[in-house]
Amino acid sequence: MNEHDNPSESNNNIPKGMIAFFAFVIVFLFSYIALYTPAISGWSFYTIFEEKMAEAEAQASVDGTELKDSYSGDEAAIAEGAKIYASSCAVCHKADGTGGIGSDLTAASKYGSTQEDLYESIANGREGGMPPFKQQLSRMKIRKVIAFLETL
Numbered sequence: 001m002n003e004h005d006n007p008s009e010s011n012n013n014i015p016k017g018m019i020a021f022f023a024f025v026i027v028f029l030f031s032y033i034a035l036y037t038p039a040i041s042g043w044s045f046y047t048i049f050e051e052k053m054a055e056a057e058a059q060a061s062v063d064g065t066e067l068k069d070s071y072s073g074d075e076a077a078i079a080e081g082a083k084i085y086a087s088s089c090a091v092c093h094k095a096d097g098t099g100g101i102g103s104d105l106t107a108a109s110k111y112g113s114t115q116e117d118l119y120e121s122i123a124n125g126r127e128g129g130m131p132p133f134k135q136q137l138s139r140m141k142i143r144k145v146i147a148f149l150e151t152l
């Protein structure tokens with residue numbers, strides 16, 4: 001064979017480690033797809049979310065801090081709401097709620113003052129500069145702040 005006329009690659013074996021790695025990647029990929037495809041394994045982010053929520057609610061009822069829709073008049077909840085208010089809301093609405101940058105929360109309210117209106121204002125914010133709090137405050141915390149607001 002004339003090496004100058006007929007260049008050819010020397011035939012080295014693929015390193016075993018590479019083949020093992022390649023096989024591992026393929027196995028991993030298929031099992032990953034099988035595990036996390038809802039149509040195959042039934043895996044779903046929603047069922048996990050619902051399980052976690054059920055767990056948290058079960059835990060909360062054990063702790064005696066049951067998730068309720070309203071904490072009106074509940075002393076402990078109001079005290080907790082007051083703390084949350086002081087750290088998250090007082091900068092704009094003043095410690096006593098009479099307003100500053102934010103509106104006066106002791107007076108008639110523009111967006112309504114039922115618990116659901118207040119919840120909407122706090123969780124999703126209002127266009128006039130009220131920031132949404134649903135990322136920072138849990139449902140329960142917002143409900144507690146509302147119980148506090150009712151005492152103002």
Ligand code: HEC
Nearest residue numbers: 088089092101102103109110111112121126127128129130
């Ligand atoms: C960055 C300043 C700021 C912070 C912090 C803030 N707010 Fe507000 N808030 C505002 C402004 C400004 C408005 C008026 C919005 C409008 O008129 O559209 C408002 C409006 C509201 C309203 C509606 C009042 C109405 O007239 O209907 C409620 C309720 C409210 N805020 C509660 C809260 C609570 C509770 C917190 C703490 C979790 C909070 N805000 C934190 C600025 C703030």
